[in-house]
Amino acid sequence: MKGKDEKCFTVVWIHPLKGCLRKTHFRWQTIILGIVLLVVGVCLGVGGIFWYQGRLKRELKASISQIEALSQDIVFLEKQKEAQEEKLEALIQETENALQEVVSLRELDQKVRSILQKDLQSSLQKVGIELAFDATVPEPCLPVNELIVSPLEMFPIGMGGPALGLLTPARTVSPDDSSLYGSDFTSQTRTLESNLSRIQSETVARRKSFEEVLDIFEQGEELVDMVPLRWPTWGRVSSNYGWRNDPFTGVRAWHQGIDIAAPSGRNVVATAQGKVVYTGWNGNYGQCVIVEHKFGYQTIYGHLSRILVKTGERVKKNQIIGQVGSTGRSTGPHLHYEVRRYGEVINPWPHLP
Numbered sequence: 004m005k006g007k008d009e010k011c012f013t014v015v016w017i018h019p020l021k022g023c024l025r026k027t028h029f030r031w032q033t034i035i036l037g038i039v040l041l042v043v044g045v046c047l048g049v050g051g052i053f054w055y056q057g058r059l060k061r062e063l064k065a066s067i068s069q070i071e072a073l074s075q076d077i078v079f080l081e082k083q084k085e086a087q088e089e090k091l092e093a094l095i096q097e098t099e100n101a102l103q104e105v106v107s108l109r110e111l112d113q114k115v116r117s118i119l120q121k122d123l124q125s126s127l128q129k130v131g132i133e134l135a136f137d138a139t140v141p142e143p144c145l146p147v148n149e150l151i152v153s154p155l156e157m158f159p160i161g162m163g164g165p166a167l168g169l170l171t172p173a174r175t176v177s178p179d180d181s182s183l184y185g186s187d188f189t190s191q192t193r194t195l196e197s198n199l200s201r202i203q204s205e206t207v208a209r210r211k212s213f214e215e216v217l218d219i220f221e222q223g224e225e226l227v228d229m230v231p232l233r234w235p236t237w238g239r240v241s242s243n244y245g246w247r248n249d250p251f252t253g254v255r256a257w258h259q260g261i262d263i264a265a266p267s268g269r270n271v272v273a274t275a276q277g278k279v280v281y282t283g284w285n286g287n288y289g290q291c292v293i294v295e296h297k298f299g300y301q302t303i304y305g306h307l308s309r310i311l312v313k314t315g316e317r318v319k320k321n322q323i324i325g326q327v328g329s330t331g332r333s334t335g336p337h338l339h340y341e342v343r344r345y346g347e348v349i350n351p352w353p354h355l356p
């Protein structure tokens with residue numbers, strides 16, 4: 004027993020119930036193994052605690068980084084929102100200013116035109132001409148080359164003229180209105196920019212109209228030169244304006260101008276200053292010159308034997324633009340003289356003092 008006790012670790016204890024002395028023997032290898040296991044377990048527990056704390060720290064740092072990034076995004080969005088609100092306010096203010104300018108120009112245009120009409124209309128009313136100084140842009144009247152070939156016979160007095168409606172107004176296609184945008188900031192901005200662009204376009208148109216009125220006002224007494232108010236040539240009226248018997252068919256037909264019989268080669272002058280918008284052959288008109296004047300007036304000179312002006316040339320009142328002839332649908336040397344306003348044929352007699 005002595006040898007066994009020396010190799011073992013003996014624990015002596017008293018049994019609590021029986022009261023007898025007890026001994027328990029533990030081998031040193033077992034004790035050392037238990038201590039090693041205990042130390043290893045403690046180390047593993049402490050290491051696990053440290054590992055878990057490190058993981059918590061990493062997750063906490065990642066959460067803090069996400070919060071900081073989110074805060075930066077919020078600050079950026081707030082700044083962007085402020086910039087957008089400032090841009091929207093600037094666009095609204097710019098639109099209001101442009102609208103006020105358009106209203107001011109419109110009122111000023113109307114006032115000036117009213118004064119101009121009262122001041123200068125009286126001189127034109129004496130010859131039966133009513134001018135409306137409206138800031139409207141008429142449709143242009145462009146010639147249509149339509150040649151009607153028919154046998155011509157010689158008549159004692161030159162007569163003739165084109166069939167009704169050979170000069171037709173060019174149609175203008177109005178652009179479709181753009182659709183409205185949504186209610187977000189981008190759509191509101193685009194809508195404001197579109198409205199601002201339209202207002203600016205109207206402003207430009209109003210300015211041009213006002214400049215035209217100022218130009219007319221500055222010319223003063225020269226206004227009469229802008230409106231057809233004289234005979235284009237000297238001769239005898241062989242065919243009047245209105246209904247007549249057609250010299251070729253004998254059928255009752257509408258005559259759009261007056262025919263002035265004159266010797267071939269007699270000079271033809273512009274009845275008002277303006278711009279030549281057409282020269283050349285124009286169907287039944289023959290050799291033809293069309294001059295565009297202020298206030299929507301156009302004068303047509305047909306059946307010429309010779310044209311002395313070019314398209315695009317600006318002519319003065321009384322300037323020679325051609326010579327009497329018998330070209331086109333004509334029975335003899337004469338001038339077909341026609342007056343139009345905004346594309347509509349009108350009676351030329353009030354323009355022949």
